Amino acid sequence: MSETYPEVQGGGSLILAWQVRGRRVLVVGGGEVAAGRILNVLNADAKVTLVSPRDGLNDEVAYRIEKKQVDYIDRKFEPSDLDGADMVLTAVDDPEASTQIYKLCKEKRIPANIADVPPECDFYFGSVHRDGPLQIMVSTNGNGPKLANIVRRQIAAGLPKNIGAAIQKVGQLRRKLRRVAPGPEEGPKRMQWMSKVCETWTLEDLCEMDEKDMERLLGFYKPNSVPLLTQLRLGEHAPIVGFGGAFGWW
Structure with missing residues (x-):
């Protein structure tokens, strides 16, 4: 009888369409990675608060601030920034600071994603193809983001244009x-x-x-x-x- 059921394949993640419309998402960092994270959550109609010193802001991040698409705080992260946050995304070049933010999120039970540190992520960002209401995500569970992008493009190329x-x-x-x-x-x-x-x-x-x-x-x-x-x-x-x-x- 066991042969009639799918075999369990451990080591994966539960891929879900997370509804964050109207939720408060805190983004820490203002570089290129932060720009991608911000766009992802804005596309999901989240309310974004960005914490990062103005020096070194990515051009796209600066554009989001100028267009008032995000609430901007011009300074480094402080623990009080977590108040009212439903999700936290960090993208800073400071492993120690990132780990501290992650620990604070765990204490407050706030789901967090620490860029480029898979063990300190409650969820991963995949490579996403978007066509109106259609979204297809390819995830490598943190093993190879660039490869996920390549696979996503190959899948998208085979889809009907309409x-x-x-x-x-x-x-x-x-x-x-x-x-x-x-x-x-x-x-x-x-x-x-x-x-x-x-x-x-x-x-x-x-x-x-x-x-x-x-x-x-x-x-x-x-x-x-x-x-x-x-x-x-x-x-x-x-x-x-x-x-x-x-x-x-x-």
């Missing part, structure tokens, strides 16, 4: 479906039906799908069927069905 737009349309359809069938008991059926749509329609079909197509397609949720886009537009199946914002169809 996959980001297709995912956006699928997201719109899912939100509409949740309004049509909001009950928790509908959850498994919603997932099954959306899977059918993604398997039946091509990426080009999903990109081309408009609001009218979505409304007509939703008419096939109850009978649990999925017509092709061409059939849907030719009217070979059910007519457009409206949803009045409450339970049921009209």
Whole structure:
């Protein structure tokens, strides 16, 4: 029986999509590495506080400060900077200072990433490909960041150019479906039906799908069927069905 289950492969990390929207992220350091960290968390809609002396600021970091994309404190790190922080990222050329910050974070139970010191990281940054809502991260668990970048580029080169737009349309359809069938008991059926749509329609079909197509397609949720886009537009199946914002169809 054991051969029917996946073999456990230890030594990995749990890769998650961490939602930090609106959370306070403290970045210590203002060099090139800090610039990348800042962009990563700004892309995730976090609120960023940067602590670093103005001397030696990376040009991109200086730009973020000038555009008021971050809250800037012009000095070296002080322990009080951790007050109110939900996450800490350090990128300074001072191993001893970095270790002290990490120890303080552990005491306060604040997740931290100490750049270039894997043993002092609660999480790692991977190499990320972004296309609209699509994000693909490649992690080497701190072993080879440059290699992760190479692998990420190879993966991205093999993806369809319109996959980001297709995912956006699928997201719109899912939100509409949740309004049509909001009950928790509908959850498994919603997932099954959306899977059918993604398997039946091509990426080009999903990109081309408009609001009218979505409304007509939703008419096939109850009978649990999925017509092709061409059939849907030719009217070979059910007519457009409206949803009045409450339970049921009209």
